[in-house]
Amino acid sequence: xxxxxxxxxxxxxxxxxxxxxxxxxxxxxxxxxxxxxxxxxxxxxxxxxxxxxxxxxxxxxxxxxxxxxxxxxxxxxxxxxxxxxxxxxxxxxxxxxxxxxxxxxxxxxxxxxxxxxxxxxxxxxxxxxxxxxxxxxxxxxxxxxxxxxxxxxxxxxxxxxxxxxxxxxxxxxxxxxxxxxxxxxxxxxxxxxxxxxxxxxxxxxxxxxxxxxxxxxxx
Amino acid sequence: xxxxxxxxxxxxxxxxxxxxxxxxxxxxxxxxxxxxxxxxxxxxxxxxxxxxxxxxxxxxxxxxxxxxxxxxxxxxxxxxxxxxxxxxxxxxxxxxxxxxxxxxxxxxxxxxxxxxxxxxxxxxxxxxxxxxxxxxxxxxxxxxxxxxxxxxxxxxxxxxxxxxxxxxxxxxxxxxxxxxxxxxxxxxxxxxxxxxxxxxxxxxxxxxxxxxxxxxxxx
Numbered sequence: 345x346x347x348x349x350x351x352x353x354x355x356x357x358x359x360x361x362x363x364x365x366x367x368x369x370x371x372x373x374x375x376x377x378x379x380x381x382x383x384x385x386x387x388x389x390x391x392x393x394x395x396x397x398x399x400x401x402x403x404x405x406x407x408x409x410x411x412x413x414x415x416x417x418x419x420x421x422x423x424x425x426x427x428x429x430x431x432x433x434x435x436x437x438x439x440x441x442x443x444x445x446x447x448x449x450x451x452x453x454x455x456x457x458x459x460x461x462x463x464x465x466x467x468x469x470x471x472x473x474x475x476x477x478x479x480x481x482x483x484x485x486x487x488x489x490x491x492x493x494x495x496x497x498x499x500x501x502x503x504x505x506x507x508x509x510x511x512x513x514x515x516x517x518x519x520x521x522x523x524x525x526x527x528x529x530x531x532x533x534x535x536x537x538x539x540x541x542x543x544x545x546x547x548x549x550x551x552x553x554x555x556x557x558x559x560x561x562x563x
Numbered sequence: 564x565x566x567x568x569x570x571x572x573x574x575x576x577x578x579x580x581x582x583x584x585x586x587x588x589x590x591x592x593x594x595x596x597x598x599x600x601x602x603x604x605x606x607x608x609x610x611x612x613x614x615x616x617x618x619x620x621x622x623x624x625x626x627x628x629x630x631x632x633x634x635x636x637x638x639x640x641x642x643x644x645x646x647x648x649x650x651x652x653x654x655x656x657x658x659x660x661x662x663x664x665x666x667x668x669x670x671x672x673x674x675x676x677x678x679x680x681x682x683x684x685x686x687x688x689x690x691x692x693x694x695x696x697x698x699x700x701x702x703x704x705x706x707x708x709x710x711x712x713x714x715x716x717x718x719x720x721x722x723x724x725x726x727x728x729x730x731x732x733x734x735x736x737x738x739x740x741x742x743x744x745x746x747x748x749x750x751x752x753x754x755x756x757x758x759x760x761x762x763x764x765x766x767x768x769x770x771x772x773x774x775x776x777x778x779x780x781x782x
Contacts, residue, residue: 346652346653346654346657346659346671346691346692346693347652347653348650348651348652348659349650349651349652349653352650353647353648353649353650353660354637354640354648354649354650355780356637356640356641356647356780357778357780359641359765361764361765361768361769362764362768363760363764364642364761364764364765365644365757365758365760365761366643366644366645366761367644367645367647367663367664370644372645372664375644375757378753378757379750379753379754379757380750380753382752382753382756382757383608383749383750383752383753384608385607385608386605386606386607386608387605387606387608387611388604388605389602389603389604389605389606392606392611395619396619396716396718398617398619398718398720400614400615400617400720400722418573418575421573421575422575422578423583424585425584425585425586425589425594426585426586426591428572428575428586429572429573430572430573430575431567431568431571431572431573432567432568433565433566433567433568434565434566434568435565438565440565440567441572444586445586445591452565458677458679458680458682460677460680461677461679461680461682463677463680463682463702467708472565473565474565477708477711479708479709481702481704481709481718483682483700483702485700485722489686489696489698490698490700490722490724491722491723491724491725492696492724492725492726497615497722499615499617499700499718499720501617501619501718503619503704503709503710503716504710505709505710505711506710506711507711530602531598531599531602533601533602534597534598534599534601534602535598537601538584538594538597538598538601539584541582541584542583542584542585545580545581545582545583546578546580546583549580549581550580559576561574561575561576
């Protein structure tokens with residue numbers, strides 16, 4: 345049995361910051377009307393997906409293998425809807441591919457991954473590779489810890505960067521391209537959930553069939 | 564200007580997994596009705612917060628300082644609603660405190676943090692410190708990268724572990740305790756958002772006043 349080793353807890357000075365809700369100042373029954381009012385039967389799309397777009401899913405495959413696959417930029421050629429034809433650039437770790445959702449669109453990607461935290465961040469941009477402002481923040485979590493069963497949980501967040509509304513580099517865009525990536529912001533939640541289901545299907549299919557999740561051709 | 568260095572993109576074998584939606588098989592205009600149907604004016608509470616509970620917010624303070632503060636377990640004594648009276652236990656890095664939301668409740672916490680990814684995971688449990696199944700997954704992101712302005716973005720996800728529904732260690736609970744932590748799952752989104760606003764208020768107040776975000780007493 346784990347026991348406290350000190351006779352007295354640490355002393356914490358008064359926080360003294362306006363607008364902070366702590367139990368000393370707001371008893372639970374006093375705060376509950378506010379909390380219940382914030383808890384709704386339904387939430388508007390913009391409140392949930394306007395500023396941040398997060399999707400989550402469970403994958404029946406080991407977290408380190410899912411992480412290893414995701415952290416290879418070329419995996420995007422498999423599980424995304426429209427990123428294809430990856431080529432290395434003359435900048436280390438920077439890849440360029442086609443984003444077939446935008447007619448004649450080149451997309452640049454640099455992946456930053458951390459095996460201990462199992463974070464995988466895709467730093468991307470349409471048209472130019474100097475300022476990678478489209479950032480896909482992903483994380484693979486051990487489902488044994490958070491759901492008490494083997495497998496992975498994948499968290500995926502995008503933030504509504506102002507360039508989704510106004511292209512910061514219009515001079516790099518192909519003339520007369522009919523779409524801009526930010527036109528799709530409203531359907532990112534649905535689109536990313538579909539792609540996450542792609543990732544889930546691929547990982548689960550390979551794991552269930554005794555295949556490596558990261559395919560041979562990536563090694 | 565960054566240029567592709569290969570004459571031809573990498574070859575990707577056919578993915579060949581059922582249930583995967585890729586542009587080769589589903590043209591955008593073909594998939595759009597599905598995507599639009601998944602995109603609603605409103606979403607029910609359980610669809611958004613039933614299995615995963617994620618809250619996000621922007622904080623006008625530097626990400627490394629916010630991370631440094633969060634990654635110290637004792638910060639929970641300031642920005643959470645009800646965790647107070649932290650004491651070290653005889654297990655390294657494991658703290659015990661009161662969770663005043665549960666009458667007479669002790670809560671155990673071990674923090675796993677990664678300064679490169681800026682992830683901060685609080686592994687917690689009510690009543691016992693052997694199996695820390697209540698996991699608060701947090702991450703501090705540089706707002707300059709994702710929002711094109713200085714500051715931090717904090718992501719916070721909890722997963723609906725089965726013990727929220729059925730206490731896995733009922734023998735460790737105080738007799739006749741009127742509440743269980745899982746009773747609050749439905750209001751986690753609102754409660755965690757309130758606590759995230761606490762964190763925001765504390766960090767912004769200190770940063771705006773030239774104070775260290777991690778207070779002196781924690782050093």
